[in-house]
Amino acid sequence: MSDNCQRYFMSKNEILNCAEEAFRDRHFCVYYQPQFNHINGRIVGAEALVRWIHPEYGMQSPGDFIPAFEANGYITRLDLYVFDEVCAFIEKCIKDDIKNIVPVSFNVSRHDIYCNDFIDEMEKIRKKHNVPVHYLRVEITESAVLGSNDYLAGIVDTFHSLGYIVEMDDFGSGYSSLNVLKDIEVDIIKLDMFFLKGEIGGRGGVIISSVVRMANWLATPIIVEGVETVEQADYMKSLGCVYIQGYLYSKPVPEDEYLKLLLSGRTGDAVPTMKIIDKLDAEKFWSPETFETLIFNYFVGGAGIFSYENDQIEMLRVNEKYVEEFGMNMTQRDIIQRRECFNFDEENRKIFIDTIRRAIQSNDEEKCETWRTVHSPCCGDDLICIRSNMRVIGRADGQYLLFVNIQNVTAEKKMYAELYESEKKFRTAGEHANIYCWEYDIDTKEMRPCARCIRDLGMPKIVKNYPEPVIESGLFPADYADMYRDWMKQLEEGADNLEAIIPLTADRIPFHVRYTAEFDDNGRPYKAYGSATLVVDGEK
Ligand code: C2E
Ligand code: CA
Ligand code: CA
Numbered sequence: 001m002s003d004n005c006q007r008y009f010m011s012k013n014e015i016l017n018c019a020e021e022a023f024r025d026r027h028f029c030v031y032y033q034p035q036f037n038h039i040n041g042r043i044v045g046a047e048a049l050v051r052w053i054h055p056e057y058g059m060q061s062p063g064d065f066i067p068a069f070e071a072n073g074y075i076t077r078l079d080l081y082v083f084d085e086v087c088a089f090i091e092k093c094i095k096d097d098i099k100n101i102v103p104v105s106f107n108v109s110r111h112d113i114y115c116n117d118f119i120d121e122m123e124k125i126r127k128k129h130n131v132p133v134h135y136l137r138v139e140i141t142e143s144a145v146l147g148s149n150d151y152l153a154g155i156v157d158t159f160h161s162l163g164y165i166v167e168m169d170d171f172g173s174g175y176s177s178l179n180v181l182k183d184i185e186v187d188i189i190k191l192d193m194f195f196l197k198g199e200i201g202g203r204g205g206v207i208i209s210s211v212v213r214m215a216n217w218l219a220t221p222i223i224v225e226g227v228e229t230v231e232q233a234d235y236m237k238s239l240g241c242v243y244i245q246g247y248l249y250s251k252p253v254p255e256d257e258y259l260k261l262l263l264s265g266r267t268g269d270a271v272p273t274m275k276i277i278d279k280l281d282a283e284k285f286w287s288p289e290t291f292e293t294l295i296f297n298y299f300v301g302g303a304g305i306f307s308y309e310n311d312q313i314e315m316l317r318v319n320e321k322y323v324e325e326f327g328m329n330m331t332q333r334d335i336i337q338r339r340e341c342f343n344f345d346e347e348n349r350k351i352f353i354d355t356i357r358r359a360i361q362s363n364d365e366e367k368c369e370t371w372r373t374v375h376s377p378c379c380g381d382d383l384i385c386i387r388s389n390m391r392v393i394g395r396a397d398g399q400y401l402l403f404v405n406i407q408n409v410t411a412e413k414k415m416y417a418e419l420y421e422s423e424k425k426f427r428t429a430g431e432h433a434n435i436y437c438w439e440y441d442i443d444t445k446e447m448r449p450c451a452r453c454i455r456d457l458g459m460p461k462i463v464k465n466y467p468e469p470v471i472e473s474g475l476f477p478a479d480y481a482d483m484y485r486d487w488m489k490q491l492e493e494g495a496d497n498l499e500a501i502i503p504l505t506a507d508r509i510p511f512h513v514r515y516t517a518e519f520d521d522n523g524r525p526y527k528a529y530g531s532a533t534l535v536v537d538g539e540k
Helices: 013-022 064-073 075-095 117-130 149-162 179-185 203-217 230-238 255-263 281-284 291-298 320-326 333-337 346-363 410-433 453-458 466-475 478-493
Strands: 028-037 040-052 059-062 104-107 135-142 165-171 190-193 220-225 243-245 304-307 312-318 366-376 380-396 399-408 434-442 446-449 497-504 509-519 525-534
Touching: 013 040, 013 064, 013 075, 028 075, 028 255, 040 064, 040 075, 040 243, 040 255, 059 064, 064 075, 075 104, 075 117, 075 135, 075 255, 117 149, 135 149, 149 165, 149 179, 165 179, 190 203, 203 220, 220 346, 304 320, 312 346, 320 380, 346 366, 346 380, 346 399, 380 410, 434 453, 446 453, 466 478, 478 497, 478 509, 478 525
Parallel strands: 040 104, 104 135, 135 165, 165 190, 190 220, 220 243
Antiparallel strands: 028 040, 028 243, 040 059, 304 312, 304 399, 366 380, 380 399, 434 446, 434 525, 497 509, 509 525
């Protein structure tokens, strides 16, 4: 019988009157709703959903009889019945050597967890059927928390100690979602699109994307339920949620139909959890009170955490110093919400993405420098250059979490660009005028020769401790060395022009050597330009 055919709704009394008989004659059966990876269309798991096939009234929906069962105490018996059916099914699959078995999630009612021996009963059933625990996932709802979170946290710990994966069902439906997530270590979050009624892109979209971002922070994968259209599925994919359970792919189907799906071989990896690198405890990192956060906020300079998937970059968290590096009077909110930090042109975007890809491959620190346009309401637009040092701190199926350290190197870059320009002019000038020329830095004693000096005399781009190396090499004659050293001293003391004819190189070729000094605003000499021109006949 299909899931949506006409049916007779039993009254609460009829439900309770027929319950004993239904258990005895096994009128309940389990439907399976497969869960898919929306990227490759493969099955990654299924949820077991109970159906009551009444011999006279037809199929009954759990939404109708479960509340009655909960009120009356039948629910725990039903859940163990369903669990037994699920284990029997998996046992059969294992015996039949089916290659593509995927985990099955089953619902645990809040009444079950207050029943002392519920987990013991489950374990008896599982062992009776010899089902490895990794084929099973427990679904609990946040409404299971009646009093404090501690009790549920203890139950979840017990499930974990037995090896079960635990899912938080209907996440976001309860008033205390965030609180629950903080205290209870679930492995997977199930997010139901129905709770977020509004249109995608409207309020519902904002809530969904916030929940997704939060789940990413906790490195917890999400399965989205109730996905009925391709648009919804694609939207969820754009947020990084690729595990989908909903009518778009499949309604809950009877066991034999589900088996056919498994046999079709289109199964994929089970929902993986994002793996955070060993030394980094992700949870501590997101908690405001931990040492990790202290370090993040105060000691690592400008730092941020961003996610990367399918060439999409999203900033998730930045510290104060990150904002300071950008300057321009922005806030952390501007950076994260208005995406001011990733405003690249195409070329710079490519550099950044290539660096991310390298970091993913190398699992090591990778660097790049990229120009970005930033806009702030107070300062308008500005083009700044950011040096980024990044490394991957978490990875899941195609999704990565990266830590980045940044430095604003705009001033440095501009200075280099200017220097490069002036140097280029200076070198070209020398080439044209048929002379050898160089720049001498009075403070650092560094000499920067022109292109011709480099080419004809084999000089390096920078000569340190000038003039000693050229004296040593014999380029500058030993008998003129002291005079030349004295010139450097005179320049230091403020001489503005010096000149003489000096025989250069081993061949003692006479050159006219000249110096012109440059002074700063305080009249202090800081640079001198030197030149050497071949002495033409008659000049001597
Ligand atoms: P649930 O655990 O949230 O299960 C998901 C419900 O959403 C299922 O309804 C499923 O058929 C429905 N659904 C899935 N995809 C779509 C979709 O794309 N569109 C629409 N409109 N609906 C979709 P179902 O099977 O009627 O179950 C209703 C609820 O009854 C379940 O909600 C669960 O809370 C409870 N339930 C079902 N089986 C069991 C069980 O064995 N034990 C317990 N304790 N509760 C159960
Ligand atoms: Ca469920
Ligand atoms: Ca659900």
